[in-house]
Amino acid sequence: MQFKPLEKVLTISGLDKRYGKIHAVNNLSLEVEQGSVFGILGPNGSGKTTTLGIILGVVNANAGSFSWFHESNSKQNRKRIGAILEQPLFYPYLSAYRNLQIVADIKGISYDDIERVLKTVELWERKDSKFRTYSYGMKQRLAIASALLGNPEVLIFDEPTNGLDPRGIAEIRELIIQIAEQGITIILASHLLDEVQKTCSHVVVLNKGQKLFEGTVNDVLNLSNTIELSSNNLQILELALKEFKNITDIKPEKDRFLITLAEGVTTTDLNTYLISKGVVLSHLTMKKKSLEEQFLELLSEKS
Ligand SMILES: Nc1ncnc2c1ncn2[C@@H]1O[C@H](COP(=O)(O)OP(=O)(O)OP(=O)(O)O)[C@@H](O)[C@H]1O
Ligand SMILES: [Mg+2]
Structure with a gap:
């Protein structure tokens, strides 16, 4: 066919x-x-x-x-x-x-x-x-x-x-x-x-x-993916994250960071970079925003 x-x-x-x-x-x-x-x-x-x-x-x-x-x-x-x-x-x-x-x-x-x-x-x-x-x-x-x-x-x-x-x-x-x-x-x-x-x-x-x-x-x-990550050494992790140009947003939390990757950048890219800097992650999860959150955001941006 x-x-x-x-x-x-x-x-x-x-x-x-x-x-x-x-x-x-x-x-x-x-x-x-x-x-x-x-x-x-x-x-x-x-x-x-x-x-x-x-x-x-x-x-x-x-x-x-x-x-x-x-x-x-x-x-x-x-x-x-x-x-x-x-x-x-x-x-x-x-x-x-x-x-x-x-x-x-x-x-x-x-x-x-x-x-x-x-x-x-x-x-x-x-x-x-x-x-x-x-x-x-x-x-x-x-x-x-x-x-x-x-x-x-x-x-x-x-x-x-x-x-x-x-x-x-x-x-x-x-x-x-x-x-x-x-x-x-x-x-x-x-x-x-x-x-x-x-x-x-x-x-x-x-x-x-x-x-x-x-x-x-x-x-x-997929409009916006927040990634939650953590490592045994948060200071080294933070330094490495700040040097990585493909991150659009970093939010420190108690024992972890919430970051947003630039468009087209994958978690594999991020992980490969962190390993090259000697950072080993203890935790990495993707937090997808629901359509609802994005819908409400879209509406509030325009009104
Ligand atoms: N025949 C009409 N005369 C005057 N205003 C109208 C007419 N039909 C629609 N409107 C207005 O046009 C706008 C869009 O209405 P429409 O019915 O297309 O919205 P909608 O998205 O289908 O809303 P809903 O979710 O309530 O069904 C509204 O402000 C409505 O008051
Ligand atoms: Mg209608």
Whole structure:
């Protein structure tokens, strides 16, 4: 099999949206690669839903552009995208199966796909129950099934676990990961770090409509690495650390030092250097900052 470079599913450039004095989306650019689970993370009012509205063609931007699948937005492309934006309108007195038949009619596709999507969201056994008898979590899963009808290549979620209990939250996150494993690209807006950390491969962090950070979730976790180290002779260790140019920060603690290495410098580099100086470490651990700490830092830097 030949290696295929990753395709860009969505490209947004210089997107801007104002509501009067409110700058809801501020010069936003980003790219979503095929197969990724792309998180749009930001506090309430940071412009996530507005951005999703623009790329789905229901909100008009004041400036900037976006393209799906390298093409300007055409009706044909819209069929390749499924969205679960809010509680969708299902008929309360009809069964889940009947409701999906109606959706299939609207989408102009056959009923053959209904069994597959109901099985994916684990509602096949309950297909004949009336929608009004569904729990909140089941309603959310039916919304996902409905979006999956017709095999979209991209699924868009806006706060998919809002209002669910811990079990419902875990189920929906599990389902999103499972859908992503089938090769569907996912774009997910959330104000919950934990959600993005648990489900997404990539993240863009928004605040007041502006992009603060974009990268893989792993990159975000690696943004800043603090290393804790100690030796039997702290004075010699301190001297050696101060001479090492690849350290950006040294904090002495009671019996150890907390240091930050410059970008691209590994603990192996550090250790090799220390050994060359005759320093033997008694302790070395990496302390990764959680996405949460970094998220809060990012927000406080900009506000
Ligand atoms: N139709 C509208 N008219 C006026 N202002 C709007 C409208 N829609 C959004 N806004 C404003 O734009 C800003 C961004 O809102 P948006 O809903 O995109 O944020 P969000 O990140 O989705 O927030 P949340 O986490 O609360 O869902 C907010 O200040 C909001 O009040
Ligand atoms: Mg929103």
